[in-house]
Amino acid sequence: MSKWITIGEIVSIWGVSNSFNVKKISDNKSRFKNIKKIYIQKGDEEPEIINVKEVIEKNDNIIIKFDDNLNENIENYVGKFLVIPEEELKTLKEDEYYIFQLIDLDVYDSNGNFLGKVIKYVENPKANDLIVISNDEEIMIPFIKEFIKEINLKEKKIVVHNL
Template structure:
């Protein structure tokens, strides 16, 4: 997927017969889907711009109707697609909150500036997120809590962690 597009939802199935779709919101703030007027569907490398005409949320699931989709047969072709927005249209986040795509790839160091590895991915779990740090074929897991994650600097492209919280 193009780095300019950020996934905000995944189409899981059709809903009803008028072309509505059930979408799994990929944000920890699903209400943001209600404030988006246009979105991009990406499936099998094909990009399609769509206009949201209706969005109803229930927890992290949304029922969405697109202006361009008016039948179940049209909607079926979108099942399995990622719904994305352009990077420059992302909402601003409060202080000390980050988009995952901005964190992945950052170098991870302990408080003595010893390199631990590079952030490979972030697991979004019910209790808290977990940072997966990779160095060679070794992975170290850090809970994404203030006690373990001491500093994040997007500008310096680094994360400082308390090594004592790491689990291999």
């Protein structure tokens, strides 16, 4: 059974003919180019495969026009997610990570003190921040080498330089 990775969210209907405004959740610039089929999922449902007629890039979003044979009312697709099987992800370089890989990792300082878990990743033009939870409060740690000492996906942990 595949693990499904979210690459977009249907945020609204666009026009009148099976077209949707989709918020991209993917750094892969060519992810939606020449796409012919897409998987759509809500929650833990098994993804539905839908044929794609057209994709139009629009700033941070895209407009996707689907085949005329949708299985549900068009309104029911709003709020669903575009997903791909994990096997279809591009292989990353050694020090690169997908955001979903960082979520829920335990975070420790250089002395081994537990600081919290990564709860989300926030993009910031000056520095990318990890948000961790510690003693019921959020701490933002810039996701740059000066702050991040080690990321170990096998041990599910991140070590940061002492703050």
